[in-house]
Amino acid sequence: MRPLWRQEARLFLRAPGVAPLLAVLFALSVLGAWNGAQRLEAERARIAEAVAADQAAFARKRDQLVALEAGRxxxxxFGSARKAHQAVMSAGRPLVPPPAELGVLSAAEARPTPDLLAVSLLTRHRDQQPTLDDPTNRLDGPFDLSFVATWLAPLFLLFLTYDVLARDREQGSAGxxxxxxxxxxxIAAVRLAVRFVAVFAVVGAVAVAAAVVTEAGRASLPALLAWLAGLALCLGTWCALAGAVNARARNSASASLALLSIWIATCLLAxxxxxxxxxxxxPPPDRLGGVLAMREIESGLNRRRAEVTAAYYAxxxxxxxxxxxxxxxxxxxxxxxxxxxxxxAAFAPVAAGMDRARVRQAEALRWASPASPSLALKLLTEDLAGGAPERRVRYLADVDAWQARWRGHFEPKLASMRFLTVEDYDRMPRFEPRPEAAAARWGRIVALLGALALPLLLALAWAWRALRSAGPL
Amino acid sequence: MIGSVARRELALQLRDGRLLMTGAVLLLAVLAATAAGWFQFDRARAEREHFIAEARQQWLDQGARHPHRAAHFGAYVAMPQLSLAMFEPGLRPFAGQTLWLEAHDRPAFANIPSEDDLTLQTGLGVASGSAILQMLGGLLALTLGALAIVRDRESGVLRLALAQGVRPRAWAGGKLLGLATVLALPLAPAAGLALAAAAFAAAPGTRFDILARGLLLLAADGLLLLALLAAGIAISAVARSSRGALVAALGLWVGVFVLAPRAAATLVERFAPAPTLQVYQKAAGQAFDEGYGGKPGYAAQLKALEAETLRRYGVTRLDDLPVGFSGIRMRHMDAWSTEVDDREYARLLGIYEAQARIRMGVAVASPFVAARSVAQGMAGMDWAHHRRFLEAAEAYRRGFGLQMNTLLERRVRGSRWETDGDRSDWAAVAPFRYETPGVGWALARQAGFLGLLAAWCLAAFAALAIATRRLRP
Structure with a gap:
């Protein structure tokens, strides 16, 4: 088998158009990785700036209090460092979730887990962060590695594999x-394997390099291997489909149209x-309903404000x-x-219901994803890049727990209008988010790999059956 | 002669079962997507109307509270949609659904459906009738065109035709006419039915406007498909084999429909990024505090305002004023923040214009970008329509903010702050009303893209004419 492998690899690489095509794929992969790295860098800079500003603000308040107590x-x-309602009540502390292992793979704007939440003694339940961005820029999604792997790599593979046998039949050399x-x-299997390796190597190598460069100390080998396995399963499915189609196709034009139809069916229509x-x-969470619920609760509490205050102090x-x-x-x-x-207290069940709706939707999508390998790979990629709603639930639970401790720390001084002391500043609770439980996280990833393996197995069975009876005519 | 060739082409294509099947699938897909769009549009309209009514009721029922806190409680408004959104939802999934109009700050769109709905975040799939018509119709046009002449060359029909004195231009023209008819057979009824549905669902008094907008939308799609068909036939005229012609056509499709839109977003992000809301507010806040262009910052203005007010009322202490200084102060603060905000907003508009220029530049290479922009504009779902709504809402916000400040000025005396407004005060704030602009306004904003589409069509025809001149059997 080895000589055939070598021979086909040599023929493939020398074929006109192959090297430019692979070079274009490489350039597009690098562009995707670069965009992902840019987003990651901007996000980290924003977080670092917010954290530094917050630390500086609290250090300033502490120094001010020391000077005040010393009579200096x-x-x-306004701006008192010892009156809690001015010093800490609305000071939003930046709370950052544990970093995702492969954030560089995705440059998506819409992410279930916020990169940063500014949480104070006041409520954290606000509207979604408004945006000034022209939504036209988000219409097609970002040009990132996730896009390259789910959209472009199958298309490039389609270009490289549509004529692995059909061309020989067309030219009369199949016999x-x-x-x-x-x-x-x-012969078809070896040709498909050569093309698979070429596309996988280009996209995989860029992804590995991007992860190593941008995620130093964060990227875990298992996460990277899981993504590479997902990419391999997705590309393998397309190779198997190309084999099945080529086994029957009389000419390369028919083969290409058949493969393109499958691509349209699985990537666009499915x-x-x-x-x-x-x-x-x-259904997704009812955001408008959430806004109305928020205002209804707020209005109701305003109407009963004297009663609420009395109940609190009682x-x-x-x-x-x-x-x-x-x-x-x-x-x-x-x-x-x-x-x-x-x-x-009143809004918590509404917020929890919205998060449950997000998780339910993600689970339903995962169940349905075997019908579209590209969708399954997209879900896997976004999960590894930190985009799973379950990560949001975990993070927000930590945020709520921290806010309870933060309120517990300052509430006695705030509510009683007693003055803050330096010790209050020195003993402020720290936010230490916990990563998601490994079992739950890897359960999702294995399920998505299974969703990618299922269409591969079906395509392999079809290809094996079709190729076994493939003839020269 | 052209008519004879066209009739022959039409007959040949209609005999081909695969094309009939493809046409039927396309027709069904457009109709199914439009039906789903109708359902979504209807549900969204009901939800929006319920939301607007409830939000207004909550404003009235908020209970007694301080006028400035009522201004912070604010009003919620949601953008109305034209019935054509069922066919072309445009930016709906990616633009915020609501605007929260509250004191001090210019509103920005929030509650973006794609941030809550994971199915929208995947970025896979074409779900709207317009997108199917453009993307899959475009693919069909390109592949039909790409095989049109090269197959005749491969089968020897072209040699025979040319030997019998058929002029190459007539042959290509006939092909174009015949294939355009073939394309129109499934797509025209689908588009016609979609337009009829949109007209049927239109709000009273807007039917003519909807029909005019719909016809322009379909004209843009028609230009796109015609340009692609002509480009496909031009490729076919110069291609040596149907395999090569197909690969070139598919490459063009990938470039025009898959790569170009994302490239536009990447270029916009790189060369004309819009500031985040935080950056925008930080810049406005800095100008507010420090002043600009020789105008002092807010603190200095406040001192001058105090002195001027004392002088005007002939008193020496704010406490002795016969009017509420808090209201005067808030009114001045809002007037100054409005001035500062207008300056920042003018800068933001400059960025939006730069982004539009970049997109226009990409549309030179991709007629899809131009056609989609025209379709969104005609459906009232582009950024221009959103911005117009945003500006109307901002004018309304300023008006009701002024009403609240005037209330404060009248209700308190001296430097007092606390007072409550009641339901009659809230009812004095008129509800927000908005009318979507007419077709002329929309057309003026899309004229550039429409011109580009026409230019693309002319260029494709010119390329076909040049390729045909060199037609060899």
């Missing part, structure tokens, strides 16, 4: 080929049908204000803060 400074009407001691099936079906079975008599404060402080501390707590 005087307190103004000669079949008389050389190798079956047409074996995902649309799957999306419609998933949307019916597991439940926590130790937090009763020790001084009057001005009208601003009185409002923020005795009205707004108790209302915030009541709002969060």
């Amino acid at each position: 400074a005087q307190e103004g009407q 000669l080929l079949a008389s050389q001691g190798r079956t047409l099936a074996a 995902p649309a049908v799957i999306s419609a079906a998933v949307g019916a079975v597991a 439940a926590r008599p130790q937090n009763r204000p020790v001084r009057q404060g001005d009208e601003y402080e009185h409002y923020f501390v005795t009205e707004m803060f108790p209302r915030t707590l009541a709002f969060d």
Whole structure:
């Protein structure tokens, strides 16, 4: 077999158009990786800037308090470092989720897990972050490695494999080929394998290089291997389909049209049908309903504001204000803060319901993904790049737990209007997010690899059956 | 002669069962997508109307509260959609659904469906009638055109025809006419039915506008398909084999429909990125605090305002004022922030224009980018329509902000801040009303892209004429 392998590899690489085609694929892969790296770099810079600004702001407040206590400074009407409603109440601390292992693979704008949340003593339940961006830029999705692997690599493979046997039939050389001691099936298999290796090597090598360069210390080998396995399964499916089509096709034009029809069916039509079906079975979270619920709760609490304040201090008599404060402080501390707590308690089930809807939709998509290898590979890629809704749920649970500790730390001083001390600043709770449980995460990844393996097995069975009876005419 | 060749081509194509099958699939796909679009449009309209009514009711029922806090509670508005959105949803999945109009800040679109809906995040699949018509219709046009002449050459028919005195231009012209008819057979009824559905679902009084917009949309799609058909036949005229012609046509399709739109987004991101909302607000905040162009920052303006107000009312302390200084201060603050914001927004508009120029540049290489832009514009789902809505909402926000500040000015005295407005005050704020602009407005914004499409068509015809002149059997 080895001489045939070598011979076919040599013929393939010397064939006109192959080297330029592979060079274009390489250039597009590099462009995709570069875009992913740019997004990652921008995200990291934004996080670093937010974290540095937050640390500097708290350090400044602490220094101000030290100077105030030492009698070296005087307190103004605003910006006090010892009045909790001014110093910490609305100071949003930047909370960053654990980094994704292969973030460089995707430059998607819409990501279920926020890269950064600024969380304060007030509610974190706000509208989605508004955007000024022209949505036309998001219409087609980003040009990233995820796009290269799911859209372009199968198309390039289609260009390289549509005539592995059909061309010989067309030129009348298939009979000669079949008389050389190798079956047409074996020759087709070797030709397909050579093309598979070429495309896989180009896209895979760029992805590995991008991960190594941008994810130093973060990228895990298992995650990278899982993605490469997914890529191999997806490309393998296309090779098997090309083999099956070539076994029957009389000419390369028919073969190319047949393969293109399969590509359209699996990459363009099947995902649309799957999306419609998933949307019916597991609809996305009702965002407008969420906004209305948010405002309904807020209005209701405003109408009962005196009652809410009374209930808060009745439940926590130790937090009763020790001084009057001005009208601003009185409002923020005795009205707004108790209302915030009541709002969060009332809105939590709505928010949890929305997150459950996200997870349900992701699960339904994974179940349906064997119908489209490109969709399955896309889901796998986005999962490894940190785009799974389950990661969001884990992160937000950590955020909620941290916010409870943060409120627990400052609430007694804030609600009672007692002054903050340096110790309050020194003993502030830290945010330490936990990564997702490995079993749950790898369960998803293995399921997606299974979703990629299933169409490969079916395509292989079809190709094996078709190639076994493939003749020179 | 052209008519005879066209009739022959039509007869040959209609005898080909594969083409009938492809046409039927395309017809069904466009109709199914439009039907699904109708369902979605209808549901979205009901949801939006419910949301607007509920949001207004919540504004009225918010209870007694401070006018400025009521301005922060704000109003929610949602953009109306034309019924053509069922055929061309345009930016709907990627543009925010709502605007929150609150004190101080210019609104930005939030609650983007694609951020909640995973099926939209995958970026795979073509789900709208317009996209199917453009992408799959374009593929059909290119492949039909690419095989049109080269197959006659391979079978010897071309040699025979030319030997009998048929002029090459007449042969190619007949092919073009015949294949255009073939393309129109499934696509014209599909487009006609989609247009009829949109007209049927149009809001009262807008039917003529919808029909005019729909016809322009279909004219743009027609130009796209005609240009691609002519380009395909030109490829066919110069190709040596049907294999080569098909590969070239498919390569063109991938470049025009898959790569170019993403390339446009990448170029926009690289050369004319819009600022994030945080960056925009930071720049506006800095100008607000520090002033610009010889105008002092807010703190200095406030001091001058205090002095001027005291002088005007002939008192020496703010507490002695017969009007509420808080309201005067808020009104001045909003006027200054409006001035600052207008300056920043003018810069943002400059960035949007630069982005549009880049997209126009890409449309020179990809008629799909131009056709899609025209289709979105005619359906009222492009960024220009969204921005017009945004600007109308901003004018409304400024108006009701002023109403709240005036209320504050009248209700309190001196430097007091606390006072409450009630339901009658909230009812005095008129609900937001918005009318979608007419077809003339939309056409003016898409004239450049429409011109480009026409130029593409002319260029493809010119290429066909040149290729035909060199036609060899």
